Amino acid sequence: MEPKSPLGHMVREVWPLIILSVGLLLVVVVIQSFGDRIVSQSLTEGLIRLVVVIGLYIFIGNSGLISFGHIGFMMIGAYATAWQTMDPMTKDIFIPGLPAYLLANSHHWLIATIIGGLIAAIAACISGLAMMRLSGIAASIGTFALFMSFYSLYLQWSTWTAGQSSLVGIPVTTTPWVAFWFCIVAMIGAFVYSRSKFGLALRASREDEVAAKAAGVNVTGERVISFTLSAFFVGMAGGLYGHFLGLLTVDTFYLPMTFITLSMLVVGGMQSLSGAVVGTIVLSFVIELLRKAEKGFSLGETSISLPASSAEVGLGIILLLILIFRPSGFTRNSEIYWPFKPKVAVTEVTHRQS
């Protein structure tokens, strides 16, 4: 059924976005209705991860380059946000190296989170101008080197980051609903970007770099734009994460976090927003189940528990199986389709691959 009214057309245009938002809303409402505090904490963590994965999708999905560096931007965003929201008294003790303005003032968490995202975006823009001239595998390893240099910088920069100890006293403001709204904003951002002329140009370069260049696409420039935009969302997710945990350590933002978020994107389907969302939701449930199983559950008389770090092993094995048997992910890299078949046969094939 082809929609007739302009409104119908609009609905059809943004159909994947509507379905994903409603689906996510349902997930949040159902889980929240349990009313369990621990469950709701896992929910918040999952939603923050979703923002990260959507951010990853903006770059990886549209450019086709694998980035191992985004968790570095998450770290930058997290610390930048914490610098603004912590109590000035605590800042004096833990991170006395901050500039005088930051030491004396604090911002509202929402403003701080947005500024944190912007700082991550600026870092991404500057490094991207250099990094995005590389292609393929060299670009991936470049992002890895970038990540490691951010990581070791923050680990040693103790007057600003408390170094190898943890930064405590960050106000806890991230509730499931806050994280949910950030997810929605990130989804809209990702959706609009990938359908804008920038996103289309970048996707053209993903399919064939040489042809895209020949057609006048400034590949490096488009990549920098998407790198920056994705770092903005990932950085904000970092800010949310700090205000969810209430404390920050540099080690939080290391390879396990990189691995978990990247596998969520790959398992769902790297090249579609639906893939990012579906992958995150499915793997979050799997991780929670395995974590439960690590703690042990009773089966009749006997109680069984899996050994520690089974969740990680399970996650890795799932990722390997997906890569081997279904490399385009659960969603096969396409968005959720408009469900109504046209009444008359249309000659044009409406295969909308994202």
Add this chain to the structure above:
Amino acid sequence: MAFALQVLMNALSLGSLYALAALGIGLLFGVLKLINFAHGDFITVGAYALIVPSAATQATLLIGDFHPLILIPCIVVVVVILALIAEFLVFRPLRNASPATLMIGSFALGFVIQNILIMIYGGRPKAVGIWSDLSLGVELMPGVEVPKLQLIIIGVTLVLMVVLVLFLTKTKYGVHMRAAAEDFRMARMLGIEANRVIMLAVAISGMLAAAVSMLFVVQTGILDFRMGVSLMLFAFIATVIGGMGSLVGAVVGGFAVGAVSILLQTFLPSEMRVFRDVFVFAIVIFILLVRPQGLVMSRASRERV
């Protein structure tokens, strides 16, 4: 002069470790177009194989107690078997996948290996002292004393490199392997059996990893499930700045990264010294930008259109 020699020895021994690890990565990249993120974890497994599998905080030597002539082959066998299992279970099913997929696959494999190690041995670092008398000093010339181990590391690396070069140039299988690295499809058309060449490359890469794990664990005396990862990162960087797919490049890159690290370590003012790795990575990014194809150009590194 004495000081310069000391610094040179430090740079050479660190560079040797990086070069050996980089060779293992470079070899697989040449044949399989695989960036093996799990290579560092092969190295870690080689070191953990020395002790009895248990989560106890105190490490008890198992293979580590054997006579060196038995110990070394045992470790090599363990790592090579692990590498071959990885080839069968992961790399072979992904043979026709894109390089990006392969890269994520090996990343996942490394993650799984690390967490299995935590499962078996626990997450805490353990001290393991084998052959600790090797860290005693030897006087090279008046006033210059270097640990015996440094000389051994450099010596072992030289020997392994010579053997590898002889293997690659003088034996039938070595020539097959170089042909496969040059142009895999053409090599297959000329009758080279793909699986055999790849398995051989994987096995040699495993042997090199075993050598690195022995040298490294004797040097540090500590087992940590992340010990291979940091080595692997530097080795990666070595292969990239050396030029992907070129074995000479991997060695050159390894020594270059080792030299830069030691020079920064020696000459940075002490308050900046903690930021050494930041500088190393920054230099790497710079080299990548100036010469994205690497210091040594190889045919395999060019992406074909």
